[in-house]
Amino acid sequence: MASAAEQLAANLNFGVLAKATDLKKRIWFTLGALIVYRLGTWIPLPGVDPHVLGDLFKQSGGGMLGMFDMLAGGALHRMTIFALNIMPYISASIILQLMTTVVPSLEAVKKEGEAGRKKINQYTRYLTVVIAIFQSYGIAVGLESMSGSRGAAVMIDNHLLFRFTAVVTLTGGTLFLMWLGEQITARGIGQGTSLIIMAGIVAELPVAIKNTLELGRTGALPVLVIIGILIMSVVVIGFIVFMERAQRRIIVQYPKRQVGNKMFGGESSHLPLKVNTSGVIPPIFASSILLMPVTIAQFAAQGGGSDWLTSFAAVMGRGQPLYITMYLALIVFFSFFYTAVVFNPVDTAENLKKYGGFIPGIRPGKNTADYLDYVLTRLTVVGAAYLSILSILPELLISKWSVPFYFGGTSLLIVVSVTMDTVAQVQSHLLAHQYEGLIKKSRLRGRR
Numbered sequence: 001m002a003s004a005a006e007q008l009a010a011n012l013n014f015g016v017l018a019k020a021t022d023l024k025k026r027i028w029f030t031l032g033a034l035i036v037y038r039l040g041t042w043i044p045l046p047g048v049d050p051h052v053l054g055d056l057f058k059q060s061g062g063g064m065l066g067m068f069d070m071l072a073g074g075a076l077h078r079m080t081i082f083a084l085n086i087m088p089y090i091s092a093s094i095i096l097q098l099m100t101t102v103v104p105s106l107e108a109v110k111k112e113g114e115a116g117r118k119k120i121n122q123y124t125r126y127l128t129v130v131i132a133i134f135q136s137y138g139i140a141v142g143l144e145s146m147s148g149s150r151g152a153a154v155m156i157d158n159h160l161l162f163r164f165t166a167v168v169t170l171t172g173g174t175l176f177l178m179w180l181g182e183q184i185t186a187r188g189i190g191q192g193t194s195l196i197i198m199a200g201i202v203a204e205l206p207v208a209i210k211n212t213l214e215l216g217r218t219g220a221l222p223v224l225v226i227i228g229i230l231i232m233s234v235v236v237i238g239f240i241v242f243m244e245r246a247q248r249r250i251i252v253q254y255p256k257r258q259v260g261n262k263m264f265g266g267e268s269s270h271l272p273l274k275v276n277t278s279g280v281i282p283p284i285f286a287s288s289i290l291l292m293p294v295t296i297a298q299f300a301a302q303g304g305g306s307d308w309l310t311s312f313a314a315v316m317g318r319g320q321p322l323y324i325t326m327y328l329a330l331i332v333f334f335s336f337f338y339t340a341v342v343f344n345p346v347d348t349a350e351n352l353k354k355y356g357g358f359i360p361g362i363r364p365g366k367n368t369a370d371y372l373d374y375v376l377t378r379l380t381v382v383g384a385a386y387l388s389i390l391s392i393l394p395e396l397l398i399s400k401w402s403v404p405f406y407f408g409g410t411s412l413l414i415v416v417s418v419t420m421d422t423v424a425q426v427q428s429h430l431l432a433h434q435y436e437g438l439i440k441k442s443r444l445r446g447r448r
Contacts, residue, residue, distance in 0.1 A: 020433040030188035034199045040082045041075040047162045048079045052154045068291040073200020081173040089178045090288045092127035136170035190422035198418040240416045246275040252357045276383035278338040280417040286330035335384035345372035
């Protein structure tokens with residue numbers, strides 16, 4: 001079966017894609033949804049002077065604001081209706097997943113199967129609304145106190161009216177993106193939320209390349225450094241592909257059993273454990289937790305806010321030890337946490353025991369669960385170290401040469417990982433289409 005699947009995958013071509021009408025509809029739907037998202041990143045928030053905000057962003061856009069703007073697809077520095085992007089939804093998902101491991105009632109709901117999953121998703125949506133309202137109100141208050149280098153105010157409307165408009169618009173934009181991501185996941189190709197973030201990064205990448213080349217033209221960035229960054233980006237992409245495909249294969253043996261006059265089983269298989277089981281989730285989760293409070297604090301500090309906000313924005317700025325420490329700590333935490341959510345050694349050991357499978361040299365049951373947990377912990381340590389190295393790379397590049405975030409490890413990790421997952425889904429649909437064609441042909445021959 002495995003060799004047949006590999007042969008089918010090798011024979012995939014544009015002719016097969018042309019016949020897969022359902023897959024084509026999914027691809028066109030995904031592209032259309034992402035175009036709608038990109039159009040929304042250019043619709044400005046009512047009551048904001050974009051020129052004054054652009055000048056302010058140039059002064060501090062390379063720090064935390066720059067990283068949040070990268071994840072928002074450039075919507076933050078333009079202050080559009082999608083300025084919050086999908087981050088409140090991600091934050092709500094983090095909180096709910098943490099609560100399901102702590103609150104017994106939520107844990108019981110999670111174990112109800114499909115009905116429980118729908119309830120958790122509904123709670124996540126409600127919490128997204130609360131978080132989006134809080135964050136949009138904080139941004140509105142921060143914008144009110146900001147002014148440009150010539151004394152011009154960023155806000156051009158009445159304070160109360162602007163706060164109401166900003167909260168409704170930014171919250172509505174986040175809810176629309178949340179709905180759009182769910183539609184892409186259900187009716188398109190790939191994971192909707194990840195594709196939205198990736199689309200923002202890819203769309204702003206040409207501007208980042210242009211700005212980097214402009215730095216080289218003016219002499220602010222040496223030509224050798226630019227060449228080195230490009231070579232490093234290619235090496236990092238290759239490293240990401242290698243690590244995302246790396247896995248530990250644990251041999252699983254199935255005993256022989258006799259049914260009637262025939263013998264079944266006696267085959268060996270393997271249980272693949274990825275080195276980076278959590279995927280791109282830890283950097284996104286860590287960024288979503290850190291970026292919004294720091295962004296609001298920086299907005300308030302630029303507008304002459306209180307001393308403690310100014311101090312908080314300073315110690316959590318670009319390249320600061322406290323920010324780097326907290327960022328890495330959150331990445332490591334979410335690497336272990338999300339791996340524990342995705343893969344349960346106890347359930348896996350029970351399923352192997354139920355179907356007669358066992359790991360050679362390991363007794364079924366608790367010993368198998370302990371062994372799987374031991375192997376998975378060691379793999380997660382390597383995966384967390386790999387994600388930490390990639391995530392710290394942008395900080396080193398920015399603090400040394402003011403290179404845009406788009407050439408750092410986090411952005412490349414998101415783009416490469418989401419692309420690989422999407423391509424894998426496309427191949428799965430093509431394989432399913434070819435198998436359906438083979439089944440139809442065999443039925444027709446059988447009728448003859």
